[in-house]
Amino acid sequence: MEISYFLLPKAEVAYIKSSASMKDAIEQLELQHYTAIPVIDQDGKYVATLSEGDLLWKMRSTPGLTFETMDQVQVHEIDNRVYNECVFIKAEMEDMLTLAADQNFVPVVDVDRVFLGIIRRKDIIEYYTRNISD
Known part of the structure; x- marks a missing residue:
């Protein structure tokens, strides 16, 4: 199954631009109750994930x-x-399991690395739990 089915789109995800201030990042993490947040550049491309630890x-x-x-x-x-x-975005769900073990969410990009949204670890685990049980 393609991961696009599980995509939480960019419009529904908090993210921060790489040009934002550190103060903005902390405020966004606090507001969203996140421990990490995707970072995009001025062209909308995924750059990294910024964590509280960073x-x-x-x-x-x-x-x-x-x-x-x-x-x-x-x-x-x-x-x-x-x-x-x-x-x-065209990856298969099977490609996600290894990433989900180490990441709370997996950023999803198009062919040009433009950030499209995320897939949450919770959704990946639920998918595999349903398929193992069936």
Whole structure:
């Protein structure tokens, strides 16, 4: 089965642009109750997934960076400690199982890497649970 059936479209997913500030990223994570969020560039292409850990490591490794100065750091300046793989929209569900083991969600892109949305780990697990039970 193609993963497009399970796609939570971009319009329904919180994401952040790579040009946004670190402060914006933290606020978005807090607002959405997420621990990680997809990052897209100015062309709408998936770049990375930014995690709470990435933000903490940036704060720890940047002398003088405080909550008050976070608006001076852009998301693209923050190192991602783990790279979350994305998948092509025409991928099959079987391709998702390995990724779901390590990622809360899997970003989905088109042939040009334009971000289309995500597939949540919960949906992948439910799919496999139903198919194993049948």
